[in-house]
Amino acid sequence: MTLTQNQSTATEISPRELYARLLSAQPFFILDVRNEEEFKRMPIEGHATLRTLNLPYFDFIEDEEAALARMPKDVTEVVVVCAKGGASQYVAEVLNNHGYRAVSLSEGMIGWGNYYDVRDVVSKEWGRIVQIARPARGDLSFAIISGEQAVLIDPLRHINVYRELIDHAGAKLTLILDTHVHADHISGGPALAKETGAPYYIHPYDAIHPIDMLPAVIAYEPLRDGQVFQIGQVRITTIWYPGHTLGQVNFLAETPDGGRYLFTGDGIFLRSFGRPDLGGKGEAWTPILYRSMFEWLPRHLTDDTVILPAHFSSLEEDAGNGIFAAPFAQVRAQNDSLRPRSLEEFTTFVLSHLPVFPPEYVEIKRVNIGLVEPCEGKASELELGKNICALAG
Protein backbone atom coordinates (compact mmCIF):
# COMPACT_ATOMS: atom_id res chain seq x y z
CA MET A 1 0.00 0.00 0.00
CA THR A 2 1.30 3.46 -0.78
CA LEU A 3 0.40 6.27 1.51
CA THR A 4 -0.12 9.67 -0.01
CA GLN A 5 -1.38 12.87 1.51
CA ASN A 6 -4.76 12.69 -0.17
CA GLN A 7 -5.48 9.07 0.60
CA SER A 8 -9.04 7.96 1.21
CA THR A 9 -9.57 7.76 4.93
CA ALA A 10 -10.81 4.79 6.92
CA THR A 11 -14.08 5.24 8.79
CA GLU A 12 -13.78 6.83 12.18
CA ILE A 13 -15.48 6.21 15.47
CA SER A 14 -15.96 9.14 17.84
CA PRO A 15 -15.23 8.99 21.57
CA ARG A 16 -18.98 9.19 22.16
CA GLU A 17 -19.64 6.13 19.98
CA LEU A 18 -16.75 4.31 21.60
CA TYR A 19 -18.16 4.97 25.06
CA ALA A 20 -21.61 3.72 24.02
CA ARG A 21 -19.99 0.48 22.86
CA LEU A 22 -17.94 0.13 26.02
CA LEU A 23 -21.04 0.62 28.19
CA SER A 24 -23.14 -1.80 26.14
CA ALA A 25 -20.93 -4.71 27.27
CA GLN A 26 -21.26 -6.20 23.80
CA PRO A 27 -18.06 -8.05 22.93
CA PHE A 28 -15.71 -6.09 20.69
CA PHE A 29 -12.08 -5.87 19.80
CA ILE A 30 -9.69 -2.95 20.24
CA LEU A 31 -6.33 -2.91 18.50
CA ASP A 32 -4.13 -0.40 20.29
CA VAL A 33 -1.26 0.63 18.00
CA ARG A 34 0.67 2.87 20.41
CA ASN A 35 4.05 1.77 21.73
CA GLU A 36 3.96 -0.70 24.58
CA GLU A 37 4.81 1.81 27.31
CA GLU A 38 2.00 4.22 26.41
CA PHE A 39 -0.43 1.35 26.07
CA LYS A 40 0.40 0.03 29.53
CA ARG A 41 0.13 3.43 31.14
CA MET A 42 -3.42 4.03 29.95
CA PRO A 43 -5.27 1.30 28.08
CA ILE A 44 -8.94 1.67 27.17
CA GLU A 45 -10.87 -0.34 29.73
CA GLY A 46 -14.33 -1.81 29.52
CA HIS A 47 -16.38 -4.77 30.56
CA ALA A 48 -14.90 -8.26 30.68
CA THR A 49 -16.26 -8.77 27.14
CA LEU A 50 -13.78 -6.25 25.74
CA ARG A 51 -10.67 -7.74 24.13
CA THR A 52 -7.63 -5.57 23.59
CA LEU A 53 -4.39 -6.26 21.77
CA ASN A 54 -1.35 -4.01 21.58
CA LEU A 55 0.46 -4.15 18.24
CA PRO A 56 2.44 -0.94 17.65
CA TYR A 57 1.80 0.81 14.33
CA PHE A 58 5.51 0.69 13.50
CA ASP A 59 5.28 -3.09 13.39
CA PHE A 60 2.80 -2.64 10.51
CA ILE A 61 5.19 -0.24 8.78
CA GLU A 62 8.20 -2.50 9.30
CA ASP A 63 6.62 -5.77 8.25
CA GLU A 64 2.95 -5.65 7.36
CA GLU A 65 2.55 -9.39 6.79
CA ALA A 66 4.17 -10.29 10.11
CA ALA A 67 1.99 -7.80 11.98
CA LEU A 68 -1.18 -9.06 10.30
CA ALA A 69 -0.23 -12.62 11.22
CA ARG A 70 -0.36 -11.61 14.88
CA MET A 71 -4.03 -10.57 14.68
CA PRO A 72 -6.42 -12.98 16.40
CA LYS A 73 -7.92 -15.41 13.88
CA ASP A 74 -11.54 -15.02 15.00
CA VAL A 75 -11.71 -11.25 14.63
CA THR A 76 -13.07 -9.27 11.69
CA GLU A 77 -14.34 -6.07 13.29
CA VAL A 78 -11.67 -3.89 14.82
CA VAL A 79 -11.54 -0.52 16.56
CA VAL A 80 -8.03 0.84 16.11
CA VAL A 81 -6.67 3.41 18.56
CA CYS A 82 -3.44 5.38 18.88
CA ALA A 83 -2.28 8.55 20.61
CA LYS A 84 -3.73 11.18 18.28
CA GLY A 85 -5.67 9.36 15.57
CA GLY A 86 -3.07 9.36 12.78
CA ALA A 87 -1.38 6.00 13.18
CA SER A 88 -4.71 4.29 13.91
CA GLN A 89 -6.03 5.68 10.62
CA TYR A 90 -3.01 4.17 8.84
CA VAL A 91 -3.40 0.75 10.45
CA ALA A 92 -7.18 0.71 9.95
CA GLU A 93 -6.56 1.14 6.22
CA VAL A 94 -4.07 -1.69 6.16
CA LEU A 95 -6.63 -3.88 7.91
CA ASN A 96 -9.45 -2.83 5.60
CA ASN A 97 -7.27 -3.77 2.63
CA HIS A 98 -6.95 -7.23 4.12
CA GLY A 99 -10.59 -8.06 4.64
CA TYR A 100 -11.15 -6.59 8.09
CA ARG A 101 -13.81 -4.04 8.96
CA ALA A 102 -11.70 -1.56 10.88
CA VAL A 103 -12.54 1.88 12.22
CA SER A 104 -10.15 4.38 13.74
CA LEU A 105 -10.83 6.28 16.97
CA SER A 106 -10.88 9.94 15.95
CA GLU A 107 -8.41 12.09 17.90
CA GLY A 108 -7.01 8.97 19.53
CA MET A 109 -6.35 8.69 23.24
CA ILE A 110 -6.15 12.47 23.58
CA GLY A 111 -9.75 12.76 22.42
CA TRP A 112 -10.80 9.82 24.56
CA GLY A 113 -9.04 11.21 27.64
CA ASN A 114 -10.83 14.55 27.24
CA TYR A 115 -14.25 13.11 26.46
CA TYR A 116 -17.07 14.03 28.84
CA ASP A 117 -20.32 12.11 29.19
CA VAL A 118 -23.33 13.99 30.56
CA ARG A 119 -26.54 12.26 31.68
CA ASP A 120 -29.35 12.66 34.18
CA VAL A 121 -29.28 10.61 37.36
CA VAL A 122 -32.78 11.78 38.17
CA SER A 123 -35.14 14.27 36.60
CA LYS A 124 -38.20 15.24 38.63
CA GLU A 125 -40.56 18.11 39.19
CA TRP A 126 -38.22 19.74 41.69
CA GLY A 127 -35.30 19.58 39.24
CA ARG A 128 -32.46 17.35 38.11
CA ILE A 129 -29.31 15.70 39.29
CA VAL A 130 -26.87 15.36 36.40
CA GLN A 131 -23.77 13.18 36.29
CA ILE A 132 -20.86 14.61 34.32
CA ALA A 133 -18.27 11.86 33.81
CA ARG A 134 -14.83 11.77 32.27
CA PRO A 135 -14.90 8.05 31.52
CA ALA A 136 -11.25 7.56 30.51
CA ARG A 137 -10.15 8.72 33.95
CA GLY A 138 -13.04 7.27 35.94
CA ASP A 139 -13.87 10.77 37.21
CA LEU A 140 -17.42 11.73 38.17
CA SER A 141 -18.86 15.14 38.93
CA PHE A 142 -22.40 16.35 39.45
CA ALA A 143 -24.79 19.21 38.95
CA ILE A 144 -27.98 19.76 40.89
CA ILE A 145 -30.35 22.07 39.10
CA SER A 146 -33.52 23.24 40.85
CA GLY A 147 -35.61 26.30 40.16
CA GLU A 148 -33.24 28.56 38.29
CA GLN A 149 -30.26 27.70 40.44
CA ALA A 150 -27.46 25.24 39.90
CA VAL A 151 -24.73 23.83 42.11
CA LEU A 152 -21.72 21.89 40.86
CA ILE A 153 -20.07 19.22 42.95
CA ASP A 154 -16.46 18.30 42.13
CA PRO A 155 -16.40 19.94 38.65
CA LEU A 156 -13.53 18.71 36.46
CA ARG A 157 -10.99 20.72 34.52
CA HIS A 158 -12.84 21.36 31.22
CA ILE A 159 -15.30 23.90 32.51
CA ASN A 160 -17.17 24.64 29.29
CA VAL A 161 -19.03 21.35 29.68
CA TYR A 162 -20.60 22.71 32.88
CA ARG A 163 -21.28 26.18 31.53
CA GLU A 164 -23.11 24.72 28.53
CA LEU A 165 -25.11 22.32 30.68
CA ILE A 166 -26.27 25.07 33.03
CA ASP A 167 -26.95 27.59 30.24
CA HIS A 168 -28.92 25.00 28.36
CA ALA A 169 -31.04 24.33 31.46
CA GLY A 170 -31.76 28.06 31.73
CA ALA A 171 -30.23 28.13 35.19
CA LYS A 172 -27.54 30.15 36.92
CA LEU A 173 -24.52 28.71 38.67
CA THR A 174 -24.81 29.92 42.25
CA LEU A 175 -22.58 27.51 44.14
CA ILE A 176 -19.46 25.42 43.54
CA LEU A 177 -18.57 22.67 46.00
CA ASP A 178 -15.54 20.39 46.09
CA THR A 179 -15.79 17.39 48.39
CA HIS A 180 -12.02 17.70 48.90
CA VAL A 181 -8.90 19.08 47.26
CA HIS A 182 -8.23 16.41 44.66
CA ALA A 183 -4.90 14.70 44.09
CA ASP A 184 -5.64 12.86 40.86
CA HIS A 185 -7.11 15.59 38.67
CA ILE A 186 -7.27 19.34 38.38
CA SER A 187 -10.46 20.87 39.75
CA GLY A 188 -12.57 23.13 37.56
CA GLY A 189 -13.88 24.89 40.68
CA PRO A 190 -11.49 27.85 40.97
CA ALA A 191 -11.70 28.62 37.22
CA LEU A 192 -15.51 28.43 37.27
CA ALA A 193 -15.63 30.72 40.29
CA LYS A 194 -13.43 33.24 38.51
CA GLU A 195 -15.54 33.17 35.35
CA THR A 196 -19.00 33.17 36.92
CA GLY A 197 -18.53 34.83 40.30
CA ALA A 198 -20.14 31.85 42.05
CA PRO A 199 -18.51 31.09 45.40
CA TYR A 200 -16.13 28.13 45.55
CA TYR A 201 -16.18 26.12 48.77
CA ILE A 202 -13.59 23.72 50.19
CA HIS A 203 -12.92 22.64 53.73
CA PRO A 204 -10.16 24.79 55.28
CA TYR A 205 -8.16 21.70 56.30
CA ASP A 206 -7.71 20.94 52.60
CA ALA A 207 -6.56 24.46 51.89
CA ILE A 208 -3.13 23.54 53.23
CA HIS A 209 -0.91 21.36 51.09
CA PRO A 210 -0.41 18.25 53.27
CA ILE A 211 3.21 17.73 52.23
CA ASP A 212 4.48 21.27 51.56
CA MET A 213 2.46 22.65 54.51
CA LEU A 214 1.79 25.77 52.42
CA PRO A 215 -1.59 27.55 52.44
CA ALA A 216 -3.85 27.94 49.41
CA VAL A 217 -3.48 31.06 47.32
CA ILE A 218 -6.77 30.63 45.44
CA ALA A 219 -9.96 32.38 46.51
CA TYR A 220 -12.27 30.02 48.41
CA GLU A 221 -14.98 29.99 51.03
CA PRO A 222 -14.46 27.70 54.03
CA LEU A 223 -16.84 24.77 54.50
CA ARG A 224 -17.79 23.63 57.97
CA ASP A 225 -19.40 20.47 59.28
CA GLY A 226 -23.18 20.79 59.29
CA GLN A 227 -23.25 23.77 56.93
CA VAL A 228 -26.47 23.88 54.91
CA PHE A 229 -27.04 25.26 51.41
CA GLN A 230 -30.33 25.69 49.62
CA ILE A 231 -30.48 25.31 45.83
CA GLY A 232 -34.02 25.86 44.63
CA GLN A 233 -36.02 23.16 46.41
CA VAL A 234 -32.99 21.05 47.32
CA ARG A 235 -31.33 21.23 50.70
CA ILE A 236 -27.65 20.32 50.88
CA THR A 237 -25.94 19.45 54.15
CA THR A 238 -22.18 19.29 54.62
CA ILE A 239 -20.88 16.24 56.47
CA TRP A 240 -17.24 16.32 57.48
CA TYR A 241 -15.60 13.00 56.59
CA PRO A 242 -11.84 13.22 57.20
CA GLY A 243 -9.63 10.35 56.12
CA HIS A 244 -8.88 10.46 52.39
CA THR A 245 -7.95 14.07 53.11
CA LEU A 246 -8.37 15.86 56.43
CA GLY A 247 -10.87 18.24 54.86
CA GLN A 248 -12.87 15.65 52.90
CA VAL A 249 -16.63 16.20 53.20
CA ASN A 250 -19.74 14.48 51.89
CA PHE A 251 -22.75 16.45 50.70
CA LEU A 252 -26.22 15.14 51.46
CA ALA A 253 -28.86 16.50 49.09
CA GLU A 254 -32.47 16.15 50.24
CA THR A 255 -35.24 16.66 47.72
CA PRO A 256 -38.90 17.60 48.32
CA ASP A 257 -40.05 14.07 47.38
CA GLY A 258 -38.03 12.57 50.21
CA GLY A 259 -35.02 11.62 48.07
CA ARG A 260 -31.62 11.43 49.76
CA TYR A 261 -28.52 11.70 47.61
CA LEU A 262 -25.10 11.47 49.21
CA PHE A 263 -22.18 12.85 47.22
CA THR A 264 -19.29 10.99 48.81
CA GLY A 265 -16.34 12.37 46.84
CA ASP A 266 -13.43 10.04 47.57
CA GLY A 267 -15.12 8.65 50.68
CA ILE A 268 -17.20 5.60 49.86
CA PHE A 269 -16.97 4.29 46.30
CA LEU A 270 -19.40 1.72 44.89
CA ARG A 271 -16.91 -1.15 45.15
CA SER A 272 -14.16 0.33 47.33
CA PHE A 273 -13.33 3.49 49.28
CA GLY A 274 -10.83 6.34 49.08
CA ARG A 275 -7.29 5.58 50.21
CA PRO A 276 -6.03 7.51 53.25
CA ASP A 277 -2.37 7.82 52.22
CA LEU A 278 -2.35 10.47 49.47
CA GLY A 279 -1.46 13.16 52.01
CA GLY A 280 1.73 11.21 52.73
CA LYS A 281 0.49 10.22 56.22
CA GLY A 282 -1.33 6.95 55.63
CA GLU A 283 -0.70 5.46 59.07
CA ALA A 284 -1.88 8.56 60.91
CA TRP A 285 -4.94 9.10 58.73
CA THR A 286 -6.20 5.51 58.68
CA PRO A 287 -7.74 5.65 62.20
CA ILE A 288 -9.31 9.01 61.26
CA LEU A 289 -10.87 7.43 58.19
CA TYR A 290 -12.09 4.57 60.37
CA ARG A 291 -14.02 6.96 62.61
CA SER A 292 -15.52 8.77 59.64
CA MET A 293 -16.60 5.57 57.98
CA PHE A 294 -17.90 3.56 60.89
CA GLU A 295 -18.90 6.12 63.51
CA TRP A 296 -19.83 9.43 61.88
CA LEU A 297 -21.25 8.68 58.48
CA PRO A 298 -23.67 5.83 59.39
CA ARG A 299 -25.88 8.37 61.22
CA HIS A 300 -26.68 9.95 57.89
CA LEU A 301 -27.12 6.74 55.91
CA THR A 302 -30.40 5.07 55.22
CA ASP A 303 -30.80 2.04 52.97
CA ASP A 304 -32.32 4.14 50.22
CA THR A 305 -29.77 6.97 50.39
CA VAL A 306 -28.26 7.06 46.92
CA ILE A 307 -24.46 6.99 46.97
CA LEU A 308 -22.82 9.12 44.26
CA PRO A 309 -19.02 8.91 44.43
CA ALA A 310 -16.42 11.00 42.60
CA HIS A 311 -14.82 7.98 40.93
CA PHE A 312 -15.35 4.58 39.48
CA SER A 313 -12.53 2.08 39.00
CA SER A 314 -14.20 -0.15 36.45
CA LEU A 315 -17.15 0.02 34.06
CA GLU A 316 -18.47 -3.02 35.92
CA GLU A 317 -19.68 -0.45 38.48
CA ASP A 318 -22.13 1.00 35.97
CA ALA A 319 -25.51 0.69 37.69
CA GLY A 320 -27.22 0.79 34.28
CA ASN A 321 -27.32 3.49 31.60
CA GLY A 322 -23.89 4.77 32.50
CA ILE A 323 -24.87 6.01 35.95
CA PHE A 324 -22.35 5.26 38.68
CA ALA A 325 -24.64 5.56 41.67
CA ALA A 326 -26.62 3.10 43.78
CA PRO A 327 -28.73 3.00 46.96
CA PHE A 328 -26.67 2.39 50.08
CA ALA A 329 -28.30 -1.01 50.75
CA GLN A 330 -26.99 -2.20 47.40
CA VAL A 331 -23.55 -0.65 47.89
CA ARG A 332 -23.23 -2.33 51.27
CA ALA A 333 -24.10 -5.70 49.73
CA GLN A 334 -21.65 -5.29 46.81
CA ASN A 335 -18.77 -3.55 48.53
CA ASP A 336 -16.85 -5.95 50.67
CA SER A 337 -14.40 -3.25 51.74
CA LEU A 338 -17.18 -1.62 53.82
CA ARG A 339 -17.64 -4.75 55.92
CA PRO A 340 -17.45 -3.97 59.67
CA ARG A 341 -13.95 -4.48 61.02
CA SER A 342 -12.10 -3.65 64.22
CA LEU A 343 -9.68 -0.73 63.94
CA GLU A 344 -6.77 -3.20 63.89
CA GLU A 345 -8.34 -5.27 61.12
CA PHE A 346 -9.22 -2.13 59.22
CA THR A 347 -5.68 -0.77 59.47
CA THR A 348 -4.19 -4.05 58.27
CA PHE A 349 -6.70 -4.18 55.44
CA VAL A 350 -6.00 -0.61 54.33
CA LEU A 351 -2.22 -0.79 54.55
CA SER A 352 -2.12 -4.07 52.63
CA HIS A 353 -4.33 -2.71 49.82
CA LEU A 354 -2.58 0.54 48.98
CA PRO A 355 -1.85 0.86 45.26
CA VAL A 356 1.16 2.79 43.91
CA PHE A 357 1.37 6.45 44.89
CA PRO A 358 1.58 8.33 41.58
CA PRO A 359 4.30 10.99 42.11
CA GLU A 360 2.35 13.61 40.13
CA TYR A 361 -0.43 13.57 42.76
CA VAL A 362 1.64 15.79 45.04
CA GLU A 363 1.95 18.33 42.23
CA ILE A 364 -1.76 18.15 41.32
CA LYS A 365 -2.67 19.11 44.89
CA ARG A 366 -0.35 22.11 44.51
CA VAL A 367 -2.18 23.11 41.32
CA ASN A 368 -5.56 22.75 43.01
CA ILE A 369 -4.76 25.28 45.73
CA GLY A 370 -3.00 27.64 43.36
CA LEU A 371 0.61 27.01 44.41
CA VAL A 372 1.49 26.05 40.81
CA GLU A 373 -0.12 27.22 37.57
CA PRO A 374 0.47 24.74 34.75
CA CYS A 375 0.08 25.44 31.04
CA GLU A 376 -2.41 23.33 29.07
CA GLY A 377 0.23 20.82 27.99
CA LYS A 378 1.52 20.31 31.51
CA ALA A 379 -2.03 20.08 32.90
CA SER A 380 -3.03 17.29 30.54
CA GLU A 381 0.24 15.47 31.23
CA LEU A 382 -0.48 15.59 34.97
CA GLU A 383 -3.91 14.09 34.34
CA LEU A 384 -2.74 11.21 32.13
CA GLY A 385 -4.22 7.86 32.97
CA LYS A 386 -6.99 6.66 35.20
CA ASN A 387 -7.44 7.78 38.79
CA ILE A 388 -5.78 5.70 41.51
CA CYS A 389 -7.77 7.06 44.43
CA ALA A 390 -9.37 3.80 45.58
CA LEU A 391 -7.81 0.97 47.53
CA ALA A 392 -6.55 -1.82 45.32
CA GLY A 393 -9.10 -4.58 44.74
Add this chain to the structure above:
Amino acid sequence: MPHFDQTLDVKGAKCPMPLVKSRKAIAELPVGQVLQVISTDRGSVADFQGWAKTAKNVELIAQETVQENGQELYVHYLRRTA
Protein backbone atom coordinates in the same frame (compact mmCIF):
# COMPACT_ATOMS: atom_id res chain seq x y z
CA MET B 1 26.13 15.10 17.12
CA PRO B 2 26.94 11.67 15.64
CA HIS B 3 28.26 11.31 12.11
CA PHE B 4 25.56 10.86 9.46
CA ASP B 5 25.42 10.37 5.70
CA GLN B 6 21.97 11.63 4.78
CA THR B 7 19.26 13.80 6.24
CA LEU B 8 15.51 13.39 6.16
CA ASP B 9 13.50 16.45 7.13
CA VAL B 10 10.03 15.52 8.39
CA LYS B 11 9.32 18.72 10.30
CA GLY B 12 5.60 19.30 10.60
CA ALA B 13 4.75 15.72 9.62
CA LYS B 14 2.41 14.02 12.05
CA CYS B 15 2.44 10.44 13.24
CA PRO B 16 2.77 8.00 11.46
CA MET B 17 4.48 9.93 8.62
CA PRO B 18 7.93 10.46 10.26
CA LEU B 19 8.27 6.70 10.63
CA VAL B 20 6.74 5.82 7.26
CA LYS B 21 9.19 8.15 5.50
CA SER B 22 12.15 6.97 7.57
CA ARG B 23 11.38 3.33 6.75
CA LYS B 24 11.41 4.22 3.06
CA ALA B 25 14.60 6.27 3.32
CA ILE B 26 16.42 3.47 5.17
CA ALA B 27 15.45 1.06 2.41
CA GLU B 28 17.17 3.33 -0.11
CA LEU B 29 20.26 3.89 2.04
CA PRO B 30 23.48 1.85 1.42
CA VAL B 31 24.12 -0.72 4.15
CA GLY B 32 26.23 0.71 6.97
CA GLN B 33 25.27 4.34 6.37
CA VAL B 34 23.54 6.60 8.89
CA LEU B 35 20.34 8.59 8.36
CA GLN B 36 19.56 11.71 10.35
CA VAL B 37 15.82 12.29 10.81
CA ILE B 38 14.59 15.70 11.97
CA SER B 39 11.05 15.66 13.37
CA THR B 40 8.78 17.99 15.31
CA ASP B 41 6.62 15.12 16.55
CA ARG B 42 7.38 14.48 20.21
CA GLY B 43 5.84 11.01 20.07
CA SER B 44 8.52 10.02 17.56
CA VAL B 45 11.11 9.71 20.34
CA ALA B 46 9.52 6.68 22.00
CA ASP B 47 8.19 5.29 18.73
CA PHE B 48 11.61 5.27 17.00
CA GLN B 49 13.01 3.40 20.01
CA GLY B 50 10.24 0.84 19.80
CA TRP B 51 10.61 0.49 16.06
CA ALA B 52 14.41 0.04 16.17
CA LYS B 53 14.00 -2.73 18.74
CA THR B 54 11.98 -4.92 16.39
CA ALA B 55 13.14 -3.71 12.98
CA LYS B 56 15.23 -6.11 10.93
CA ASN B 57 17.96 -3.80 9.67
CA VAL B 58 17.74 -0.59 11.69
CA GLU B 59 19.94 0.45 14.59
CA LEU B 60 19.08 3.59 16.57
CA ILE B 61 22.45 5.18 17.33
CA ALA B 62 21.35 8.34 19.09
CA GLN B 63 18.47 10.72 19.72
CA GLU B 64 18.65 14.37 20.66
CA THR B 65 16.29 17.24 21.31
CA VAL B 66 17.34 20.64 20.02
CA GLN B 67 15.71 24.06 20.08
CA GLU B 68 15.18 25.87 16.80
CA ASN B 69 13.33 29.17 16.66
CA GLY B 70 11.48 28.39 19.86
CA GLN B 71 10.31 24.96 18.72
CA GLU B 72 11.63 21.59 19.80
CA LEU B 73 13.20 19.35 17.19
CA TYR B 74 13.53 15.62 17.83
CA VAL B 75 16.52 14.29 15.93
CA HIS B 76 17.11 10.59 15.39
CA TYR B 77 20.19 8.83 13.98
CA LEU B 78 19.51 5.48 12.35
CA ARG B 79 22.04 3.11 10.80
CA ARG B 80 21.09 0.59 8.15
CA THR B 81 22.65 -2.65 9.40
CA ALA B 82 21.79 -5.08 6.60
